[in-house]
Amino acid sequence: MIVGKQKPLEEIWDMVCSHKNLLVFGCNTCVAVCHEGGNKEAESLASLLRMKAQQLGVDMTITHSGIERQCEHEFFESVHDQIENADAVLSTACGIGVQFIAEKFDKTIVYPGLNTTFLGAVESLGTMTEKCQACGNCVLGVTAGICPIARCAKRVLNGPCGGSTKGSCEINKELDCAWQLIINRLEALGQMDSYETLAPIKDWSSDRAGGPRKQIREDLQV
Amino acid sequence: MREKRAVKTESKLEKILAAGHFAVTSECGPPRGSDPEVITHKGNLIKDYVDVVNITDNQTSMTRMCSLAACIRLKQLGVEPVLQMVTRDRNRIALQSDILGAASFDITNILCLSGDHQSFGDCPNGQNVHDLDSMQLIQTVRYMRDEGKFLGGDDIKRPPNMFVGAAANPFADPFEIRVPRLAKKIAAGVEFIQTQCIYNLDKFELWMQQVRDRGLHEKVYILGGLTPFKNAGMAKYIKNRVPGMDVPDDVVKRMSDTPKEKQAEEGIKICVESIERLKQIEGVHGFHIMAIEWEEKVPEIVKQAGLWPRPEVN
Numbered sequence A: 001m002i003v004g005k006q007k008p009l010e011e012i013w014d015m016v017c018s019h020k021n022l023l024v025f026g027c028n029t030c031v032a033v034c035h036e037g038g039n040k041e042a043e044s045l046a047s048l049l050r051m052k053a054q055q056l057g058v059d060m061t062i063t064h065s066g067i068e069r070q071c072e073h074e075f076f077e078s079v080h081d082q083i084e085n086a087d088a089v090l091s092t093a094c095g096i097g098v099q100f101i102a103e104k105f106d107k108t109i110v111y112p113g114l115n116t117t118f119l120g121a122v123e124s125l126g127t128m129t130e131k132c133q134a135c136g137n138c139v140l141g142v143t144a145g146i147c148p149i150a151r152c153a154k155r156v157l158n159g160p161c162g163g164s165t166k167g168s169c170e171i172n173k174e175l176d177c178a179w180q181l182i183i184n185r186l187e188a189l190g191q192m193d194s195y196e197t198l199a200p201i202k203d204w205s206s207d208r209a210g211g212p213r214k215q216i217r218e219d220l221q222v
Numbered sequence B: 001m002r003e004k005r006a007v008k009t010e011s012k013l014e015k016i017l018a019a020g021h022f023a024v025t026s027e028c029g030p031p032r033g034s035d036p037e038v039i040t041h042k043g044n045l046i047k048d049y050v051d052v053v054n055i056t057d058n059q060t061s062m063t064r065m066c067s068l069a070a071c072i073r074l075k076q077l078g079v080e081p082v083l084q085m086v087t088r089d090r091n092r093i094a095l096q097s098d099i100l101g102a103a104s105f106d107i108t109n110i111l112c113l114s115g116d117h118q119s120f121g122d123c124p125n126g127q128n129v130h131d132l133d134s135m136q137l138i139q140t141v142r143y144m145r146d147e148g149k150f151l152g153g154d155d156i157k158r159p160p161n162m163f164v165g166a167a168a169n170p171f172a173d174p175f176e177i178r179v180p181r182l183a184k185k186i187a188a189g190v191e192f193i194q195t196q197c198i199y200n201l202d203k204f205e206l207w208m209q210q211v212r213d214r215g216l217h218e219k220v221y222i223l224g225g226l227t228p229f230k231n232a233g234m235a236k237y238i239k240n241r242v243p244g245m246d247v248p249d250d251v252v253k254r255m256s257d258t259p260k261e262k263q264a265e266e267g268i269k270i271c272v273e274s275i276e277r278l279k280q281i282e283g284v285h286g287f288h289i290m291a292i293e294w295e296e297k298v299p300e301i302v303k304q305a306g307l308w309p310r311p312e313v314n
Helices: A009-016 A039-056 A073-085 A095-104 A178-188 A192-196 B012-018 B036-046 B067-077 B092-104 B134-147 B175-188 B201-213 B232-241 B249-256 B260-279 B295-304
Strands: A002-006 A021-027 A061-067 A088-091 A109-112 A114-124 A127-132 A172-176 B023-028 B052-055 B080-086 B109-113 B163-168 B192-197 B221-226 B286-289
Touching: A009 A039, A009 A088, A009 A109, A021 A039, A021 A073, A039 A061, A061 A073, A073 A095, A088 A095, A095 A109, A109 A114, A172 A178, A178 A192, A192 B175, B012 B023, B012 B080, B012 B192, B023 B036, B023 B080, B023 B221, B023 B295, B036 B052, B036 B067, B036 B295, B052 B067, B067 B080, B067 B092, B080 B092, B092 B134, B109 B134, B134 B163, B134 B175, B163 B175, B175 B201, B201 B221, B201 B260, B221 B260, B232 B249, B232 B260, B249 B260, B260 B286, B260 B295, B286 B295
Parallel strands: A021 A061, A021 A088, A088 A109, B023 B052, B023 B286, B052 B080, B080 B109, B109 B163, B163 B192, B192 B221, B221 B286
Antiparallel strands: A002 A114, A114 A127
């Protein structure tokens, strides 16, 4: 899923404080799972901003709302008017949701309430870790199901580098060395022989390097 | 004297190794400024005592004068440089371009590295590139040299003529893949290896045993890395703070038990003793003496270790 983290309240306040009528707008899927931008968190953030406005004597109306996903047209049908009637929307979706609103409502100012942090998994309640960088050319089949692109600080495809120490990455003892994990798993799977196969120079054209990506399923076009 | 091997490049380092001599290499870190005298001064201190001198590439991710410019300065002094090149800061266009730039000055040695992570340096907020990794850079240089082609497939007019090296750290974790990893670098095309600093000689011997068991010492030249301690504080720092280093307790104790004013001398002594022991290990082809900001001690180490004068080759 897409993981996000709420921006500091001061930063949010500086963005939105000049608007008379602000809608704080939640997205109830990925960023709700990480308890940062769901409809419940949008409601809490709206309360905090109202308190802030009251403390500072700023006259503004702050409402809140939300939908299941800010990245699909169909979910916006019921909230169209709410968004159009607001001076500005503070979206607590990931960057995709914020941009989707900007594209759909060309006269509505929209601000990001979150920093989109990474594509990751929920390790345990409140702990999310990065697993994928959407490079568009998956190597997990030859790396024992552990991604060196997302999880190695130098994204080395033929690791580990010389900085791997007692299972940790050279940049942070708390961070697992992805290549140590790969080797542990290759050993457990009885596939250590494959370690010596050189990973070829990667084609990064399917990654961000190739420019913004678009994917079309002709069979689903209407 | 070892058996002689075929020479593929114009590299003096390769010729010395191929002739069966122990090679002696050292390194200079370029300055954090544009004064060329820093490099020429360091070069002059050591040029008669080593065969070639590595120029580091923004080591520990601190921004410095570029390795290529410093290599050209050394070349102009009559010292053969080893261009260190990390994959952290350049994509495949820039790497190939710099290789050609170096080749245009007839720089004949390259050391392919991934580089320390930028979080250690003065630009922790910067991006890293890592378009290629160090093994893929080895493959790239070999492809450019041997096939005379760019990665994109076009022909290179006057391809680079470079002896291709890489680093190996026998002490990093996990130990069990340290030799397979060397084999992988050899498969990628590496021709010489400069190892991480050796303080734990027992562990290094174990690594070399595994290297010999697979016959890898016959496929690549291995130069043992050495960094003399200036004082006990440095020994403790390297032991505890530098990733991937292995300094045994007894070595730290030996430095700590030495009176302060004699610690530098003791550091040199440990270095020379290590070289003597490394000379006895089959498959060790030379020594890479990294006297960090202590280049003036290199002549003393080389002389005491019986490695001077340096051999002449054509």
